Amino acid sequence: MSGCTCHANTGGLSPSLSGLPWGAGGYTPGSTYSLTWDGGPHISGDGGFNLDALHGTWSNLGPQVQLASGELTHSTDSARTWWADWTAPTAGTGDVTFNLAVLYANGNGNNNGDSWGTGTWTLPEAAGSGTTPPVASNVTYIPTNPTKATGLAVSYDYSDADGDSEQGTQIRWWRDGLRITAIDDMTSVPNSWIARDQEWQVEVTPSDVNEDGDPVLLSPVTIGNTIPVARSLSLTPTDALDTDDLELDYEYYDLDGNPQQNTEIRWYFDGNRMSDLDDQTTVSSLWTRSGDEWQASVQPHDGTDFGNIAWTATIVIGSSNNQPSATAYITPSGNAVTTDSLQVIVGYTDPDGDAKDATEIRWLRDGTQVSAYNDQTVVPPEATSKGQQWVAEARVSDGLMWSDWVSTDTVSIQNSPPIVTSIAMLPEGDLYTSTNLSVVWEQTDIDGDSESGSQIRWWVNGEWIRDYDNMVTVPSSETVRDQHWSVQVIPGDGEGLGSSMKTTSRAILNAPPNSPEITIGGDFGSALGVPDALHDLVAQASSEDPDEEIVQFDYQWTRNGFHVPDLDGQAV
Numbered sequence: 188m189s190g191c192t193c194h195a196n197t198g199g200l201s202p203s204l205s206g207l208p209w210g211a212g213g214y215t216p217g218s219t220y221s222l223t224w225d226g227g228p229h230i231s232g233d234g235g236f237n238l239d240a241l242h243g244t245w246s247n248l249g250p251q252v253q254l255a256s257g258e259l260t261h262s263t264d265s266a267r268t269w270w271a272d273w274t275a276p277t278a279g280t281g282d283v284t285f286n287l288a289v290l291y292a293n294g295n296g297n298n299n300g301d302s303w304g305t306g307t308w309t310l311p312e313a314a315g316s317g318t319t320p321p322v323a324s325n326v327t328y329i330p331t332n333p334t335k336a337t338g339l340a341v342s343y344d345y346s347d348a349d350g351d352s353e354q355g356t357q358i359r360w361w362r363d364g365l366r367i368t369a370i371d372d373m374t375s376v377p378n379s380w381i382a383r384d385q386e387w388q389v390e391v392t393p394s395d396v397n398e399d400g401d402p403v404l405l406s407p408v409t410i411g412n413t414i415p416v417a418r419s420l421s422l423t424p425t426d427a428l429d430t431d432d433l434e435l436d437y438e439y440y441d442l443d444g445n446p447q448q449n450t451e452i453r454w455y456f457d458g459n460r461m462s463d464l465d466d467q468t469t470v471s472s473l474w475t476r477s478g479d480e481w482q483a484s485v486q487p488h489d490g491t492d493f494g495n496i497a498w499t500a501t502i503v504i505g506s507s508n509n510q511p512s513a514t515a516y517i518t519p520s521g522n523a524v525t526t527d528s529l530q531v532i533v534g535y536t537d538p539d540g541d542a543k544d545a546t547e548i549r550w551l552r553d554g555t556q557v558s559a560y561n562d563q564t565v566v567p568p569e570a571t572s573k574g575q576q577w578v579a580e581a582r583v584s585d586g587l588m589w590s591d592w593v594s595t596d597t598v599s600i601q602n603s604p605p606i607v608t609s610i611a612m613l614p615e616g617d618l619y620t621s622t623n624l625s626v627v628w629e630q631t632d633i634d635g636d637s638e639s640g641s642q643i644r645w646w647v648n649g650e651w652i653r654d655y656d657n658m659v660t661v662p663s664s665e666t667v668r669d670q671h672w673s674v675q676v677i678p679g680d681g682e683g684l685g686s687s688m689k690t691t692s693r694a695i696l697n698a699p700p701n702s703p704e705i706t707i708g709g710d711f712g713s714a715l716g717v718p719d720a721l722h723d724l725v726a727q728a729s730s731e732d733p734d735e736e737i738v739q740f741d742y743q744w745t746r747n748g749f750h751v752p753d754l755d756g757q758a759v
Contacts, residue, residue, distance in 0.1 A: 200226040200304030202289040204238075206273075213313035214275040214283065219246070225268040226289035226304055233264040234291040240273060242283045247272035267291070278397070284309045314350060320400040321347040323356070323393040328408050335382065335442045336413040340375040341389045343403070351395035357402075361388040383443040385410045415441040417450070417485040417497040425588055428505050429477045433470040435499065437485050445489035455482045477505030500545070500584060508587040511537040513546075515581040515595045524573075524603040525633050529566040531579040531595060544586035551578045573634040575600045604685035605632040605678040612674050612690045619698035620668055621733040625660040628688070630678040639681035646673045646692070668734045670695045698733040703740060 206222040208214055224238060238259040245254055251266040252259055259271060276283065290303040326343040333339040345353045360367045360376060363386050370376060376387070388407045393400035419438040424431055439447045454464040457480050464470060475481065482501045487494040514534035519527055531550075535543040550560040553576050560566050571577070579595045610628040618624070624645075630638055645655035648671050655661055666672070675689040708715025709722035718724050730738045744754035 199302040200289055200291060202226050202236075202287045202304050202306040204285060204287055204306060204308055207285075207308065207310050208313075209310075213311035215313050216275055216278040216280070219272050219274045221247075221270065221272050223268065223270045224287055224289070226291055226302075233293075234267055234289070235261040235264050236269060236287065236289045238269075238271075238288075239286045240283060241285075242276040242280050244274045245271050246274065264292075278312070280312060282309050282311050314352075319348040320398040321345060321351065321353065321393040321395045322400050323391045323403050326389075326391050326403045326405060328389070328405065331408070332411055333381075333387075333408060334411045334413040335378065338375060338378055339381055339387060339408075339410070341391060341405075342374075343391050343393075345393055347393075347395050349395070351397065353393065354396040355394035355399075357390075357392040357394065357399070359390045359392075361390075361407075362386070381410055383410055383412050383445070412445075412489070412491045413442040414492045415439060415445065415447070415487040415489040415494040417487040417494060420483070420485060420497050420499040422481065422483060422499045422502050425502055426510075427475070427481075427502060429475050430472050431475075431504075432472050433475065433481060433502075435468045435483045435485075437497070439487055441487075441489050443489070445491070447487060448490040449488040451486045451488065451493075453484045453486075455484070456480070475504045479504040500589070501587065503587055508541070508585070509538045510588045511535060511541070511543070511583050511585045511590045513581050513583040513590045513593045515579055515593050517577065517579055517595045517598045520596065520598065522601055523571075523577075523598050524601050525571055526568050526603060527571075528568055529571065529577055529579075529598060531564055531581065533564070533581045533583065535583045535590075537585050539585070541585035541587075543583055545584040547582050547584075547589075549580040549592075551580065552576070571600050573600050573602050573636075602636070602680065602682040603633045604683045605630045605636065605638070605680045606685050607676055607678045607688035610674070610676055610688045610690055612672070612693065618666075618672070618693055618695050619663075619733065620666045620695055621663050621698045622666075623660050623663050624666065624672060624674075626674045626676065626690075628676045628678075630676075630685070632680050634680070636680035636682070638679065640679035640684070642677040642679065642684065642687075644675040644677070644687075646675065646689075647671070649692075663733075666695050668695050668697055700730045700732040700736075700738045703728040703730040703738075 202224060204222060204224045206220050208220060214220070224236065226234065239257070245259060248254065248259070249270040251261055251263050252269050252271050253262040261269065285308045286305070288303065288305045290301070292301045323343045323345060326341065329340040329342045330337050341358065345356070356372070358372045358374060360370050360373075362380070367380065370380065386407045386409050388405060390402050390404040392402040417437050417439060421436050423434045423436065427433060435452065439450070452466045452468065454461045454467070454470060456474075461474070464474070470481070480501050480503055483499045484496050486496045516532055518530050518532060523529065531548060533546055533548065537543070546562070548562050548564065550557045550563070550566055557570075560570070566577070577598045577600070580592050582590045582592045584590070608629045608631055610626065613625045613627060614622060626643060630641070643657045643659065645652050645658065645661060655665070671692040671694050673690045673692040675687050677687040678685040706715060706727045707718070708725060709718040710725045711722060715725060715727065716722070726742060728740045730740075732738050742754070742756055744751045744757070
């Protein structure tokens with residue numbers, strides 16, 4: 188259409204084409220999009236168009252649109268805006284080019300006052316619509332020799348020749364030959380499902396949503412034995428005299444639930460093993476003397492494997508050593524929230540001036556000991572939740588004696604306020620006095636609390652208008668042209684309010700008047716009558732303006748369906 192002079196020597200229009208999925212990164216094969224097009228700013232008169240898409244199909248044509256030789260064109264010249272649905276081609280087609288030409292003519296019979304324009308748009312095919320299936324490689328168990336203590340997981344590398352991202356990969360687990368559907372698509376098997384001597388197998392089928400790749404089935408792996416643990420060892424009495432028997436106490440723990448068998452107990456006097464006391468839990472006072480140093484070790488056995496050797500503290504028989512004392516407090520001491528770490532500060536004093544040798548710490552959550560944090564000074568934020576009550580207990584040792592246990596004050600985990608992550612004042616684009624204003628926002632809460640009690644504040648020309656407080660929608664009747672509006676949200680979770688977020692200020696623009704109501708009749712003085720050849724033909728028009736401004740009218744007459752330019756602008 189370059190060089191067209193039948194309507195005008197040069198094109199003055201800037202055609203627009205809307206509805207294409209630019210924001211989605213391109214078209215999705217087989218999807219249907221509703222398109223609308225025009226020539227930009229209108230001039231009076233007639234018009235037409237031609238629209239061609241190199242690929243895809245057309246449907247749902249508008250009332251002034253027709254399909255000719257695979258291209259769209261106008262069926263009448265009375266419209267200035269047209270629409271139709273376009274269905275994207277199959278996957279692998281690639282870029283699609285749209286060519287649009289639009290003509291506006293004033294109907295005066297020559298090319299003066301006419302205008303035309305063209306536009307070209309190229310739409311890419313969205314990523315993730317390729318046809319090559321993905322591949323799962325380097326599929327392996329983690330670890331290769333699992334136990335209940337290590338857990339069991341699967342690791343693999345995902346690749347796709349089309350560059351498609353991984354979506355919908357299937358992971359299937361079998362235990363002792365039976366499919367476990369409850370853990371479908373999990374890369375890690377929950378520890379509660381695992382037990383010693385079970386045989387597990389996994390299959391990974393990679394997917395990019397469009398296609399599944401070849402499944403990879405690993406050979407079965409057997410859950411091995413978890414070694415047992417001897418813990419909480421103690422010798423009593425801790426202040427033994429040469430008249431006291433020594434008693435060994437310890438806790439046996441096996442993650443697999445296996446009973447204790449053939450555990451080895453060894454006693455040491457002044458660093459030398461006393462083999463005659465092997466596997467005894469009691470040492471008679473006949474073996475001890477004042478000033479002796481005694482210690483015991485325990486190596487637990489579960490019938491399959493030995494665990495690690497655990498040792499008691501050394502006690503001195505008849506020692507003059509005085510017991511140390513401990514103090515403890517948790518920081519933060521108050522107003523702790525779920526994003527805070529809890530740290531216990533343990534103090535130590537010894538009347539003999541002995542240096543601290545060891546510290547034992549126990550954490551209690553809502554009155555129940557949390558063994559995972561034994562002897563840890565810090566509980567991380569992810570271990571706490573709103574409403575929990577935490578207490579730490581501690582004791583200290585000077586290498587010979589332990590202090591009494593001391594407890595901290597209780598720390599309550601408080602509510603964390605929510606955070607606004609996004610806010611928008613709708614509608615988007617230009618605002619008019621005929622349009623309601625509304626607010627939408629998103630917020631997050633680390634406690635998982637739902638939105639409740641959020642505050643909404645509307646601002647007009649920089650002033651907070653309290654009459655609109657907590658209104659999600661402000662009716663258009665409250666807006667005035669040239670005002671500048673913004674909205675602020677203070678997020679709530681039912682227990683407190685977070686930090687607010689506010690939109691930028693947007694202006695209320697002039698609104699176009701409503702479509703006119705037109706009455707045509709003969710001029711009979713005070714009233715219109717039935718038109719005849721003896722009386723002037725009069726057009727009476729009325730319209731309302733949302734901004735309450737005076738509405739002016741431009742008249743155009745048609746006779747027998749044809750425009751009469753000589754009567755343009757005349758009401759009679």
